[in-house]
Amino acid sequence: MSANSSAKAVETVEIGGVAHGGFCVGRLASGKVAMIRGALPGERVRVEITSERSKVAYGRVVEVIEASADRVPEIWPEGAARDIGGVELGHVSYPAQLRWKREVLAEALRRNGSAELEAMVSAVIPDWEVESLGDKPGRTRVSFIIDDQGRPAMSEAGSHQVHAIKSFPLTVPGIDELRLFERPLGFAPGTRVKAVAPSASAPVLAVGGEVYNADLIPTTPRVREVVEDAKFRIFASSFWQTDYRAPATLSAALLAGIGEVHGFETLELYSGSGLFSVFLGRALGKEGRLTTVEGSGPAVKSAAYNLEHAGFGGVKTLRGNVDARLLNSLEFGERVSAGTLVVADPPRTGLGEKTAKAICEKEPFRIALLSCDPVSAARDLEAIRKEGYVLKTFRAFDLFPYTFHMEALAVLEKN
Numbered sequence: 321m322s323a324n325s326s327a328k329a330v331e332t333v334e335i336g337g338v339a340h341g342g343f344c345v346g347r348l349a350s351g352k353v354a355m356i357r358g359a360l361p362g363e364r365v366r367v368e369i370t371s372e373r374s375k376v377a378y379g380r381v382v383e384v385i386e387a388s389a390d391r392v393p394e395i396w397p398e399g400a401a402r403d404i405g406g407v408e409l410g411h412v413s414y415p416a417q418l419r420w421k422r423e424v425l426a427e428a429l430r431r432n433g434s435a436e437l438e439a440m441v442s443a444v445i446p447d448w449e450v451e452s453l454g455d456k457p458g459r460t461r462v463s464f465i466i467d468d469q470g471r472p473a474m475s476e477a478g479s480h481q482v483h484a485i486k487s488f489p490l491t492v493p494g495i496d497e498l499r500l501f502e503r504p505l506g507f508a509p510g511t512r513v514k515a516v517a518p519s520a521s522a523p524v525l526a527v528g529g530e531v532y533n534a535d536l537i538p539t540t541p542r543v544r545e546v547v548e549d550a551k552f553r554i555f556a557s558s559f560w561q562t563d564y565r566a567p568a569t570l571s572a573a574l575l576a577g578i579g580e581v582h583g584f585e586t587l588e589l590y591s592g593s594g595l596f597s598v599f600l601g602r603a604l605g606k607e608g609r610l611t612t613v614e615g616s617g618p619a620v621k622s623a624a625y626n627l628e629h630a631g632f633g634g635v636k637t638l639r640g641n642v643d644a645r646l647l648n649s650l651e652f653g654e655r656v657s658a659g660t661l662v663v664a665d666p667p668r669t670g671l672g673e674k675t676a677k678a679i680c681e682k683e684p685f686r687i688a689l690l691s692c693d694p695v696s697a698a699r700d701l702e703a704i705r706k707e708g709y710v711l712k713t714f715r716a717f718d719l720f721p722y723t724f725h726m727e728a729l730a731v732l733e734k735n
């Protein structure tokens with residue numbers, strides 16, 4: 321969607337259902353479908369059209385005429401007023417957010433997967449819900465850009481337009497120690513800044529390759545995280561699960577989902593700084609064999625360090641782009657007789673059909689797929705299902721309250 325600041329038409333719209341991306345669907349007087357932010361199903365609202373494509377318009381609510389019972393006072397008014405991404409469900413009661421996410425994921429399984437995939441999920445977990453850890457603010461990472469007056473700013477959804485912000489909700493108290501909004505930070509306009517509040521070291525600002533402490537003095541680029549009894553040292557600029565509850569929740573869910581894997585040969589794809597690798601190392605035991613693959617060099621370095629310090633120095637930590645070519649080049653399934661497992665935790669774009677197929681061609685006994693986007697989850701699961709795998713476990717998690725984001729874990733086995 322491209323922003324069109326000159327398009328300021330406003331019209332009254334009856335809101336239908338929810339859609340991916342934090343939108344609700346409505347129809348304009350012209351008959352065109354409109355994807356609307358800030359609305360709730362069943363509402364009657366005044367909508368400002370922000371951009372239009374040939375078949376669909378995008379807009380945001382500027383006035384609520386008939387409100388849903390699920391509407392609550394906006395959690396981040398300054399962000400909502402400008403449709404800044406990152407808090408798309410700030411006007412939705414928490415129970416309704418969970419229903420919203422379930423509906424979006426169920427619809428994705430139907431539309432982007434297939435009737436067979438949907439039936440397979442319903443057969444395994446008939447009444448699956450989006451599991452919640454509560455709506456307490458929990459983000460340990462928040463990124464922003466410095467505007468032309470040196471202030472922290474964020475982008476308008478689907479646009480390059482940035483707006484200075486005076487606050488950001490949903491973060492852990494550690495982020496407050498960085499005093500992001502109380503003083504000039506001194507970074508040049510256009511600089512991307514990531515505020516990080518790790519679980520086991522002081523909060524920092526990661527700016528390109530540099531890292532600064534709360535006094536804005538350069539400091540070590542690495543931070544420390546503790547997940548249950550496991551210790552990690554990672555680069556502040558690297559990916560780490562954003563909510564403070566997410567690393568333990570997802571690791572535990574993964575271990576529960578894969579079940580007994582002692583002695584398995586395992587390929588962990590998109591392994592980041594080794595969060596799951598350490599727990600997998602424990603589950604596989606001495607007889608098992610683990611190979612990890614990750615695209616980011618600093619993350620691979622951290623994974624090797626974290627594995628070594630957890631007593632798993634024998635794990636092969638590969639740097640590479642996960643794709644069919646790389647998968648074809650890997651030796652897998654020949655050395656260990658107990659069983660084979662592939663764990664994949666791709667970015668939002670998912671595996672894609674070719675990579676999903678290439679994983680299946682390695683013929684792992686079990687595949688665990690963690691997805692952070694409902695559409696790519698459905699597409700990837702459908703590709704794996706078509707290769708003869710059946711679903712054993714399916715769980716969805718809300719690890720990003722007040723946003724449209726969700727996480728799904730599926731474990732499949734060769735039929």
Ligand SMILES: C[S@@+](CC[C@H](N)C(=O)[O-])C[C@H]1O[C@@H](n2cnc3c(N)ncnc32)[C@H](O)[C@@H]1O
Nearest residue numbers: 559590591592595614615616641642665666667
């Ligand atoms: C969702 S994160 C998961 C990381 C890890 N499982 C964790 O929980 O910390 C996805 C990871 O995939 C990596 N990545 C993205 N695209 C990739 C690709 N094509 N090949 C390999 N790694 C990739 C990113 O650098 C990131 O570390």
